[in-house]
Amino acid sequence: MAKNLEMMALYSDFEEAREAIIALKTMDMRSDAVEEMRLVSPVPHPELEDVIGTKPVFLQRFTFFGGLTGAICGFLLAAAVAQSMFTVQVQGGKPVIPIPPNLVIMYELTILFGVWATFFGFLFGAGLPTRQSKLYSHTVAEDQVGLWVEVTAAQYEAVKKVLKEHRALEIMEH
Amino acid sequence: MQGKFLRGVKNNMEEDIRKDIAWAQINKDVLDSMESPRKTYWVIVASCAVLVVAAIIAYSFQYRYGLGEAKLNRPQMWGPYIANFIFWVGVSHAGTLLSAALFITNSEWRRPIYRSAEAMTTCALMTAGLFPILHLGRVWDVYWTMPLWNQRELWPNFRSPLIWDLTAIFTYLNCSMLFLYYGMIPDLAIYRDKARGWRKKLYTAMALGWTGTDRQWRNFRKGYLMLACFLLPLAISVHSVVSADFAMSNVPGWHITSFPPYFVAGALYSGCAGIISLFIILRYTFRFEEYLTQPILDKLCKLTFAICMVWSYLNLVEYASVFYGQDMYEMGVIKEKMYGVYAPFWWFMIVGGTFLPFGLLFPAIRKNYTVLMILSLLLNLVMWLERWMILAPSLAHGHEPYGWGYKWPSAIEMIITLGSFGWFTLLFLAFVKIFPSVSMYEIKEMLFEHRHVSDRLVRDPRSHPEPVKP
Numbered sequence: 001m002a003k004n005l006e007m008m009a010l011y012s013d014f015e016e017a018r019e020a021i022i023a024l025k026t027m028d029m030r031s032d033a034v035e036e037m038r039l040v041s042p043v044p045h046p047e048l049e050d051v052i053g054t055k056p057v058f059l060q061r062f063t064f065f066g067g068l069t070g071a072i073c074g075f076l077l078a079a080a081v082a083q084s085m086f087t088v089q090v091q092g093g094k095p096v097i098p099i100p101p102n103l104v105i106m107y108e109l110t111i112l113f114g115v116w117a118t119f120f121g122f123l124f125g126a127g128l129p130t131r132q133s134k135l136y137s138h139t140v141a142e143d144q145v146g147l148w149v150e151v152t153a154a155q156y157e158a159v160k161k162v163l164k165e166h167r168a169l170e171i172m173e174h
Numbered sequence: 175m176q177g178k179f180l181r182g183v184k185n186n187m188e189e190d191i192r193k194d195i196a197w198a199q200i201n202k203d204v205l206d207s208m209e210s211p212r213k214t215y216w217v218i219v220a221s222c223a224v225l226v227v228a229a230i231i232a233y234s235f236q237y238r239y240g241l242g243e244a245k246l247n248r249p250q251m252w253g254p255y256i257a258n259f260i261f262w263v264g265v266s267h268a269g270t271l272l273s274a275a276l277f278i279t280n281s282e283w284r285r286p287i288y289r290s291a292e293a294m295t296t297c298a299l300m301t302a303g304l305f306p307i308l309h310l311g312r313v314w315d316v317y318w319t320m321p322l323w324n325q326r327e328l329w330p331n332f333r334s335p336l337i338w339d340l341t342a343i344f345t346y347l348n349c350s351m352l353f354l355y356y357g358m359i360p361d362l363a364i365y366r367d368k369a370r371g372w373r374k375k376l377y378t379a380m381a382l383g384w385t386g387t388d389r390q391w392r393n394f395r396k397g398y399l400m401l402a403c404f405l406l407p408l409a410i411s412v413h414s415v416v417s418a419d420f421a422m423s424n425v426p427g428w429h430i431t432s433f434p435p436y437f438v439a440g441a442l443y444s445g446c447a448g449i450i451s452l453f454i455i456l457r458y459t460f461r462f463e464e465y466l467t468q469p470i471l472d473k474l475c476k477l478t479f480a481i482c483m484v485w486s487y488l489n490l491v492e493y494a495s496v497f498y499g500q501d502m503y504e505m506g507v508i509k510e511k512m513y514g515v516y517a518p519f520w521w522f523m524i525v526g527g528t529f530l531p532f533g534l535l536f537p538a539i540r541k542n543y544t545v546l547m548i549l550s551l552l553l554n555l556v557m558w559l560e561r562w563m564i565l566a567p568s569l570a571h572g573h574e575p576y577g578w579g580y581k582w583p584s585a586i587e588m589i590i591t592l593g594s595f596g597w598f599t600l601l602f603l604a605f606v607k608i609f610p611s612v613s614m615y616e617i618k619e620m621l622f623e624h625r626h627v628s629d630r631l632v633r634d635p636r637s638h639p640e641p642v643k644p
Contacts, residue, residue, distance in 0.1 A: 042197060042364075043619040044391035052388060059396045063404075078332040081321055085329055104338045104415065111408045112345040115401060119352055122397035126390040129382035136385055138367035141360075143197035143618075148387070 005156055008135040008148045009168035014045055017145040020166035021051045024149065027162055040136075040146035059121045066117020067110045074109030078102040135174045144169065189469045190283050193625070197618050200465075201364055204610050207460040211607070215459040219603055222596035229593020232586045233308060241311050243586055250569045250581035254591055255309040257561040261444065262302035262594065263343065263416055264437070264557065268445020269295030270350065270409035273357075274402035282623070283473050285616040286465040290456055290602075291449050292354040293611065297601040298448070299347045301594050306340075308590060335418040342415040346408055353401050359384050360394070360615045376608075413437045420564065427507035427568035432492050439485040443527075444557035446478035450550040452602065454543050456611060465612050468541065475534040475546075478553075482531035489524065503573055510571040511563065515580055520567070523559040526552065 011017040017039060024037065039045070039052055049055075079097045086096045123129070133148075140146040147168075151159045163171055236243050246253050269291040276284035284291075307316050319340055321330055330337045363384040366377040384390060414434035421433040430436075453474065457466040496504045511520040533539045533549055540546060562583075570580050583591070605611070 039388040040386050041388070041391070042386060043615055043622055044395050045388075045622075046392075046395075048388070049392075055389065055392065057392055057396045059393060059400060063400050077321065081329040081332055084327060085331070098333055101333045101338070105332055105341055107411060108338075108341045108345045108408075108415075111404050111411075112348060115349045115352060115404050118397055118400045118404070119356060122356070122393050123382070125393035125397075126384075128384065128390070132383050133385060140386055141364040141367055142201050 004150050004152055006135050006148065006150050006174045007156075007160065007163070008040070008137070008146050008172045009163040009166075010137060010139060010170045010172070011145045011147065011167070012143075012169060014041070014048065014145055016167050017041075017147050018048055018051055020147055020163055020168070021048070023162045023166060024159065025051065027158065036150040038148040040140045040148055042141055042143060042145075057125055059118060059125055062117045062121025062124070063114050066121075067114035069117070070109040070111065070113025071106045073113065074106035075102055077109070078105040135172050137170075137172065191286060191467055191470075191617065191620060192464060193621060195464060195617075195621065197621070200614050200617050201368070203461075203464065204361075204612050204614050205365060205368055207462065207612075208607060208610065211459045212461065215603065215607075218455070218459070219600065222600040222603070225593045225596025226600060229590045229596065232589040232593070236308075236586050236590075237313065241309075243584070245581060245584040245587075246309075247581075249572055249577050249579050250566065252309075252565050252569060253581060254562060254583045254587040255305045257558065257565055258591055258594055259302050259305035259309075260416055260437070260561040260564075261558050262298045262305070262598065263413060264441030264444045264561075265448045265554075265598075266295040266298035266302065266346070266350070266445065267409050267413060267438070267441035268449050269293070269298075270353075270405050271442055271445065272449065273353070274405040274409070277398070277402045278406065282620055283470050285620045286462075286467075286470060286612055287449070287453060287474070288616070289354075289357065289613045290452060290606065290611045292350065292357065293602060293605045293609075294445075294448060294452055295350045296347070296354055297598050297605065298445075299343065299350060300601060301598040303343060303347065304594070304597075335415065335422045338415045339419055342412045346412045349401075349405060349408055353405055355380070356401060357398065357613065358609060360386065361610045361613060364614055365610065373608075410438055413441045425568050425572060426501075426503035427511075427564070427571075430492055430495070432488060432495070436485075436488040436492060439481060439488050440557060440560055442481045443478070443485045444554055446474065446481055447550045447553035447557065450474060450478065451547060451554070454547050454550075456606065458543075460606065460611065462612060465617060471546075472537070472540055475540050479531045479534045482527065482553075486528040489528070507568050507571050510567045514567065514571070516563065516567050516570075519559050520563050523556050523563055527556040527560065530556065 009020065011020065021037065021039070037052060039048055079102065082097050082102075135148060137144070137146065147163065149159060149163075160171060244253065244255070246255075269288075272284050272291040273288040273295075276288070307313060310316060318328065319330055319337070330340075332338070359381060362377045363381040363386070366374065366381045369377055414437065417433040417437035420428035421430055423429065450471070453466055453471060456462055493508060496508055511517065530549060530552055533545075539549065566581065571578055
């Protein structure tokens with residue numbers, strides 16, 4: 001199988017990038033459709049998900065299981081410490097493992113673990129940390145929108161033509 | 175009618191920030207500001223450094239000769255150090271309020287100021303965390319508060335609110351730092367592309383290879399929302415837990431059910447006053463006139479006023495409950511506050527804290543930055559006094575008359591208190607010099623959404639604009 005080519009077209013705004021995505025999606029490809037397409041932009045633009053394709057985000061699962069782990073760890077920590085204190089400290093009729101104070105510790109650790117799990121979930125979902133792609137322009141962090149596509153050699157000319165037709169300011173290739 | 179409503183929406187959105195700022199200009203303004211602040215910046219840094227050095231000297235003296243030098247003794251074991259601790263934890267709250275609460279409610283005006291507010295949260299917590307340590311007689315044993323294995327089988331007592339407090343503050347500091355960093359990742363990538371030298375290395379490492387792909391943004395927005403949803407209850411729980419340090423004891427004046435909301439309202443109040451002070455400093459020293467605008471300051475002042483009213487109401491509830499209960503010990507503390515040796519401070523706190531914020535309702539005051547700065551500092555003084563007035567009169571006037579005793583802040587305590595203000599400001603100013611204090615991508619997003627609404631209004635002024643997704 002021939003090695004795929006990567007291209008990134010820079011546009012001055014989202015509308016032009018949107019038109020280019022629609023054109024690429026609907027163009028008559030004799031071979032397979034465009035392998036992969038990404039939008040690179042200085043701000044999030046959820047409206048473009050309609051055309052580029054909605055992809056699920058699994059972050060909530062990290063958050064949920066992180067929070068749950070925190071709650072369990074919080075209870076175990078407070079309970080284990082209370083249990084070990086039992087051997088050296090007179091309890092005076094109080095329960096060895098007291099529930100109400102444990103709830104406070106569980107609450108705090110639920111949040112602590114939930115927050116860290118969310119962060120790691122974000123890194124996992126966003127594919128970070130990563131090496132910076134060779135097809136990157138600092139202008140996409142300023143005021144331009146990049147459309148990154150991966151194409152086969154057979155698609156190359158047709159895709160490049162479409163990107164140019166939609167007023168790409170520059171087309172970078174790798 | 176609809177058209178009128180939408181014009182109102184449009185005007186309201188346009189006034190927060192100028193609509194025609196070029197996106198590349200935003201990057202340039204923010205990044206340039208970090209390189210070359212006004213000279214006032216260095217004057218403030220030098221002043222704060224002097225305060226910090228004075229505090230270190232004062233603390234060295236206390237370390238050498240013991241807590242007695244700070245005049246901490248029974249019945250006044252908790253003096254200004256603990257007042258400082260509560261005060262700084264309180265200041266940290268407004269950052270989370272502005273950032274997380276206003277994000278969840280989709281308030282646009284938070285965007286230019288939330289980064290500095292979050293930084294304020296982190297710096298305030300780093301200041302607050304010092305005080306329980308400074309307050310220790312044997313500071314070298316501070317690690318005993320951690321649940322570490324040891325031969326004597328001594329463990330922190332998780333039944334104690336003090337250990338809840340430690341857990342809550344640790345969680346809050348941890349999460350607020352992560353929240354601050356998380357929100358900065360796209361901006362760090364912008365700076366990575368522009369910076370040189372050590373800054374380039376630092377931002378390259380911290381940006382984690384962010385490029386702004388749709389996948390990254392999708393996960394980023396979702397994650398930000400999740401973190402905001404965690405941070406908001408956490409902030410409220412932290413100050414509730416701080417209030418538990420007092421409310422769980424049976425000291426008159428402390429054993430009050432309304433203490434948690436009272437502490438949270440006080441925290442938000444002092445935090446908002448702190449944000450006003452830092453807003454004015456940042457706007458001037460970093461030349462952020464385009465981003466930290468008057469309409470945003472107006473909204474911040476109105477929010478502070480609203481929170482002040484909640485705080486005043488809770489004050490009324492607290493004292494009215496005690497008055498109608500007529501418990502002799504509780505009444506003794508209230509009388510001590512009203513007519514005792516601390517009365518001038520208590521009255522200044524009550525009257526000043528309730529009525530000074532009325533000044534924030536006047537546009538002339540909101541537009542006069544010198545007056546507004548003085549007012550915000552006065553509000554912070556009032557809120558510091560509030561914390562001290564929770565501590566001193568109650569400890570002075572407990573259940574047993576033979577245990578009564580007054581205490582005034584010692585010189586060491588006052589120098590360390592002033593030093594804490596220097597330390598906090600120094601941390602904050604170091605942060606805003608190294609990291610972008612105005613969120614570039616959020617401002618671009620704000621402008622983009624303004625344009626989005628405006629374009630639709632131009633096309634069909636009688637139709638509602640499409641809701642913009644957060």
